[in-house]
Amino acid sequence: MELFIRTEQQQSWLKKLQEKEGKFRNLSAQIDEQGIFPKENIQDLVDLGYTKITLSKEFGGEGLNVYDMVLFQETLASYDSNTALSIGWHLGTVGEIYEKKAWTTDNLDFLAQEILNGAIVNRSVSEAQTGSPTRGGRPGTNAVRQENGVWILNGRKTFTTASPVLTYFLTSAWIEEKQSIGFFLLHKDLPGLSVDETWNVMSMRGTGSHDLVLEDVKVEDSKLIELPDKKSPAKFGGWALHIPATYLGIAQAARDYAVHFANHHTPNSLNGPISQLPNVQQHLGEIELELAQARHLLYSVATAYDDEKRRQYLTNEIAIVKHTVTNSAIKIVDKAMRVVGAKSLQLTNPLQRYYRDVRAGLHNPPMDDMTIKNLALTAIKAAENK
Known part of the structure; x- marks a missing residue:
């Protein structure tokens, strides 16, 4: 791995992660055997400031790039795979959002402040009927706009990795009136939003990739964060x-x-x-x-x-x-x-x-x-x- 270390900042972060190696390795077998989500490991990473490394500098983060993330994630996964994959979805989601800057400035500022305060976010897009969103299926989850500008969402999402600790679910839904897929930023405490603990698999047993259930979840118009122009499969960035x-x-x-x-x-x-x-x-x-x-x-x-x-x-x-x-x-x-x-x-x-x-x-x-x-x-x- 030394061959791929380029900067002092990378070296510094690897040293911080290495200090967690013993603890993470020791918990790995228990996480797998019991199928439990590594909440303590994730909190350790939040406390280290690891969850804000891919947040751009102009919004208060460290602004680290894809190469940095890959270097750290490979190292972390060698300690515990469940911890790495779970936090990796957050890092990738944040990195993508602040690279593209497709949201309004107010929404970018809002999420950045939440991340700086320890929030964890992941996209919630897969569904049992549509399979992987990269294949272009239309989500069964739907969003209907009321006359007062409030949206009502209903549906069920699968494979929502890290669901036990997510603060925000960036959730895709079909908007009939726009004939398009939209993404809504949903806080974990919204009435009608719940996590159904369905994850029972032989691999990555501790990622907490449960189902996200939405039952008449009401959210204000400003939380319709993304509205892609095309109904095409998601690009693998x-x-x-x-x-x-x-x-x-x-x-x-x-x-x-x-x-x-x-x-x-x-x-x-x-x-x-x-x-x-x-x-x-x-x-x-x-x-x-x-x-x-x-x-x-x-x-x-x-x-x-x-x-x-x-x-x-x-x-x-x-x-x-x-x-x-x-x-x-x-x-x-x-x-x-x-x-x-x-x-x-x-x-x-x-x-x-x-x-x-x-x-x-x-x-x-x-x-x-x-x-x-x-x-x-x-x-x-x-x-x-x-």
Whole structure:
């Protein structure tokens, strides 16, 4: 990781996170086994000021970029995947909002002040009937405007990560009169808004990705924050690179465990540890290769995105990163388990947790089939225009 540290600020933040390493690692197994949300970990990050690092400087934050976020999120995920993915959605959402500045100044000022005071925000867009919003489905959640200018929202959202600690839900809803999707900024304490604790899965068990339920939720007109012009699938932007960074962090943790095991496990059939065996070295070498390739791709694209002059030339690279890094992470954990052998299947062994958690990456947007299809269509279109 030292190869990718560029600034003293990055070094300083990594040191702050490293001070939480022991605590976060020690809680990780319990979070997984009991399926509990790591509220204490998240509060530690809020207290560190971590939740305002992607808030732009002009609004009181640290104004850190995508590269910084990726660096920190990968490190955090190697300690605890649930904590990293949960806080990553907040960091990415905030970074995107204050990069685009598509909201009114009053709304940007309002949310910034809330974030500075410890608020946590995430988008709530997925639904059981529409699936991933990146596929372009129209939300079943609807918003109807009353004559007094108040909106009434009804619907149910799924996969609302970090729901136990969210202060604000940036929620998509279909507005019939506008024939468009709008996003409303909903405070957790609004009457009619509730969280149904439905999250019961084998991977990322502690992310609290429950259902958001809206029953005649009333909200003032000013909280209709975004009104996209087109009914097109959401674009996978650079701030979503926190997703592959998280899975790369899990892979790094699996790699570290496998190397330590190989250096210390000495069966009586050998004169030394299994790290001397050619087949073990083959697995470890392939792990190192996958890690290096995935990491260089991730940080290279993050660097390009942070450069406004180069960003305009990015087409499918963000999706390529997610596809490549996630699938590499799965391979890395699998190879780590081959090194450790049957012990890796013990419920007390962290590798079985890493194995389950990295699988979740396949179901975070964009999906692999969409990435491959878009690559093909881009190539076809480019050839046609020559």
